[in-house]
Amino acid sequence: MLIKEAQITVVPSNTRLTIKKNKYCVVLNGTVIVKESQKTKKMCERNIFKTKGHIYSGENGCKVIVLGEEQLPDNIRQRILRPSKKETYTENAKDPQSAPNNLLYDISVCCPFCGTTFTAKQIRFSRLKLIKQDPDLRMHYEQMDPILYNVFVCPECSYANLAQDFDKITSVKKLLPFSNKRPEGSQLTELELAIENYKLVLQCLKKLESTPDKLARIYLYLAWLYEDTGKAPAAKEMRQEALTYFKQAYSTSSDQNSSQIHQITYLIAELSLQLGNKKDAYDFFQRLIREKDAAPWLVKLARDRLYVLRDKA
Incomplete structure (x- = not known):
């Protein structure tokens, strides 16, 4: 049975699944059996794994979605492609604003600027259940929102970056001073703290x-978070900023690989559509569709959004 990308598929029991290699399979329900050489692995609900070897649905069937690496959110890509440091189990039961128990663990992080070692929280992505994906590529999960925990902030110098990029700085710029300040975490809700981060x-x-x-x-992450707080004007402003910078990235695309450019092209089109610029939206959706090596799941999204655009015309 052929499994298409970025499409939730219900598979009958004991069925062989045909999935392109080097794609990521998310088990939404049921079980998947993976046979590799002399080993057989059983993947259960909420497991995410890279496809290789022969794959079969379990005795009760399964529900899966297959994603390309470029479609994975940054925080999930980091978790899968760069296994984390030593984990420490973290209890959160006493904190009513915290994520559900067993979803967070602590890692030790060293600030590349001031050398301070501190503890940061990471998410057990294998325990998250994917619900849906928005047109602007935001992933929604049943238990929590991973972007709330995708920033590391040094408590000493306030250097902040995405978890996967925290230590990716050049030696020349390492001497830059940071004096950023943020409100005390105890004064903020979890969502407000994420925005400040x-x-x-x-x-x-x-x-x-x-x-x-x-x-x-x-800026796009901030737009999502402001939407969650109900601040539509701020969310719109962040979307406009995101669009501006995506267009800059598109015009200086020599440093990007093709999959990154294709995703940027799609996001320019989608953000233009959301902000009411139908001409740019149509133009960039068409550019992506004409790309022969663009990921099929992304081209399908672009075609679907073109239908929406035409309905609004």
Whole structure:
């Protein structure tokens, strides 16, 4: 049975699944059997794994979704592609605002600027259950929102960055001073604290003269978080900033690989559509569709959004 990308598929019991190699399979329900050489693995609900070898549905069937690496959110990509440091179990039962028990663990992080070692929280992504994906590529999970925990902030110098990029700085810029300040965490809700953390990331990335695509994604994350707080004007402003930086990234695309450019092209189109610029939305959706090597799941999304755009015309 052929499993298409970015599409939830219900599979009957004991059925062989045909999935392109080097894709990531998310088990939404039931079980999947993976046979590799002399080993057989049983993947259960909420497991995420890279496809290889022969794959079969379990006795009771399964429900799966297959994603390309470029479709994985940054925090999930980090968790899968860069296994974390030593884990420490963390209890959260006493904190009513915290994530459900067993979803968080602690890791030890060293600040690349001031050398301070501190403890940061990470998510057990294998225990999250994917619900849906928004047109702007935001993933929704049943138990919690991973982007709330995707920022590391040094408690000493306030250097902040995405977890997967925290130690990726050049030696030349390592001497930059950071004096960013944020409100006390105890005064903020979990969502408000996440917004402040991403604002810190923006300040730091601008000081480090980061690339436009990285700045664009931080603005997009902020747009999502402001939407969650019900602040529509702020969310719209962040979307506009994200669009501006994505366009800069597109115009200086020589440093990007093709999959990154294709995703940037899609996001320019989608954000243009959301902000009411139908001409740019149509233009960039069409550009992506014409790309012969674009990921099929992304082309399908672009076609679907074109239908929406035409309905609004």
